[in-house]
Amino acid sequence: MNQPHKEHAELAEKFNADEDRVNWHDETLWWIRQKRDKIVWQLPEWEQLRETASQIKHNVLSHLSEYLLEFEANAQKNGVTVHWAANGEEHNKIVYKLLKEQGVTQMVKSKSMLTEECHLNEFLEKQGIEVVDTDLGERIVQLAKEPPSHIVLPCIHWKKEEIGELFHKFLGTPEGNADPQFLTHAARLALRQDFLTRKVALTGVNFAVAETGEFVVCTNEGNADMGAHLSNVHIASMGIEKLIPKRKHLGVFLRLLTRSATGQPITTYSSHFSKPRPGQQMHIILVDNGRSVHLGKEEFRNSLKCIRCGACMNTCPVYRRSGGHSYHNAVAGPIGSILAPNFDMRKNADLPFASTLCGSCSNVCPVKIDIHDQLYKWRQVLAKEGHTPKAKTAAMKVMAVTLSKPGIFTVAGKMGRIVMRNVPGLVNNKLNPWFKQREMPEAPKESFREWYQKNRKK
Template sequence: MDHSKAAEIFNKDKARTKWHDETLWMVREKRDKAAHSVPDWEKLREAASNIKSHTLSNLDEYLKTFEDKAKKNGITVHWAADAHDHNEIVYSIIRSNNIQKIVKSKSMLTEECHMNEFMASKGIDVIDTDLGERIVQFRKEHPSHIVMPAIHLKREDVGETFHQHLGTEKGATDPQYLTEAARQHLRDKFIASELAITGVNFAIAETGGFVVCTNEGNADMGAHLASIHIACMGIEKIIPKMEHLGVFLRLLARSATGQPITTYSSHFHKPRPNQQMHIVIVDNGRSVQLGRPDFRNSLKCIRCAACFNTCPVYRRSGGHSYHNAVAGPIGSILAPNLNMRENADLPFASTLCGSCTNVCPVKIDLHDQLWKWRQVLMKEGYGSLSKKTGMKMMTTVLSNPGIYNFMGKLGRGVLRTIPWIAKSKMLNPWYKHREMPVARGSFKEWYVGRRGNR
């Protein structure tokens, strides 16, 4: 189902759409407050953008340095060309160690690779431990937001889900009570776990270590208790030096939730004695995106989701409408690179208002890229028939003054004499959420008339 159809379904629940819209805007406002309290904010964005651009321009060398240092630290490094490779590598570690109990903290990369589904097909159960991810996992859904995975749900939904899966009281909806139930349930999982999978926020070439940021502490509970830790990262997670963490950790949480920093910023460099530590470095289309000059900037993304929270389309259509692991404006730029045909609708899920570009902590030109993707997709023949014919008709009308004037008159005539046509939500989708104008005359008629009166 394409974005606009899915959004239409989401919009049917007006109260929930309004709540979703307002809640995400509240997060955007928290971000503003946090950003404005840092005098260096714009300088930090400049620095972050420069560090990432530089890194991308020397990425192969930094990847090699990182691998080398990580190996010296006692970490096993694996390379995965695509999602399937990634899943196979993780699976082979699980199988060769004869592992049954696995916990995972939030990793959008493993979502992108559909790792949980892959493991399920092999009969392996992976327990998501981020609260939001556990909620959507129970419900057999996917995260609708990369920072707040269950933002599409209300407390009543979570209460019902926990009642079914964790035996909480029927009808209980208090977040404190529900979170406590999840804490107890997942503590047991952490203590029993044999293998922990985490994502990576930043991988440091200079030191061969990586940083994982969480508020809940679930990545640490997993990684420090299990005897095997697998950290999965995209090739774009590299930063050159330790000192650059200062720039990124100052930006990340402030942009994401308005917190000054996440509760835990964990720096992993060496496994514990008798612990195995693995890193899986994944390409999955990133090197292709690197070769697209108009879109390579998207690889600077640090997954803060500030562009989601500010986006008028995301806020009113919900993350699932984007049918991609990463939704929102950044997801709409990343997804067509993975599959143009399946994701051709996403760059159109934007008003091109540019708010995403304004809030992006690493200065990705998001709305420009959305606009550029539209051109690529139309040129490659992935535009929908209605868009193609619509554009062709507009070209004819706009390049021919006679037709233009006639169409204008016709439109105003229709509004005046048979307004029900324009006000039919079926014939005129534009009318769904808008009022039609009162048609007195065109600007041209008004202008000519005004000149004649002089």
């Protein structure tokens, strides 16, 4: 395939060149999975909650246009300006226009995977706007000029010593100091100045309530609130699927979100924004960027239920051992692998194959998205539409014939064993990826079929 970027397998292989680092990455994320397990077991009604959340989201998807209109009307009543953006480009232009109206060239931003998806920072930089990401993890990857590698833990792939070096370079911390407490404090002091001086703040949205026109932003750091409450203009960017029907449904989702994400009972701050404070402007940008089309794909629409908790990444044995950047998409891991092909099937054709289909992701998903089943279904679509390698297609066609003709199958199997017994070098070589780190099975003298013929068919 002629692709503009490296594929998951290649990037993952690179990540695996440093095995100690892979072990560390795997253990760190597994620890979060364990924290999640521990806290969800404290709620006997957990599975019922997941089912309820899934059904609420199903209702949302079936009434999305109505809920959006209800939300818009209520938000406007609350004094909030509502914008609609068909795609990332339009979203970015709306943000830029609001900045220009204020005559500012700087902005603080709290975590928003949507703006990653829209490549907002790159766009604004080109217009001469300086964006400061204020979530600590996002700030770290921003200073390093990297995208986040995890939707909840943006710099989960960074070691503290490396962060120490980065902060030494950019924030002037003493060389060699890698104490998380110290580094966090240094970032707090630096970013405090940004909060106090920026006139415009952009935040993401975790949930928006159709019934009331309010939206909820969840953070542990308090950065969304620091930005929003000290700004003259608060811009909140949200994907249109973030709506929920009623305020009481927040009870269901806020119970699920953080328990699934980090194993906490709730984030430190669950901030409910309904009206701008006196003298402040509040804007909400409703972004489609492919979601309305995605909604029409019956087999794949469930992925729009996602509340971006990241639990599927933490549990995914492949994600833990390949790192977020190997997915070359704003959202990595299992959920990213079923969302990405909706945006660009050709570019992301490798992602649904970056999985063993083990199914752990679907089991931890708080809104019960059938993630691993969708991975399987995407594979079917990608193969049919010609987005899989030609050699693979050819091999599969040979296999299809072999498996439909028992005669050929038996001969082929026997030939295979004869080769393996007599010319092991033909399979045990560098061209066979299996052999790189694993021995081939020993080929027995006779197959079961042959044994059965002799022992049961007398």
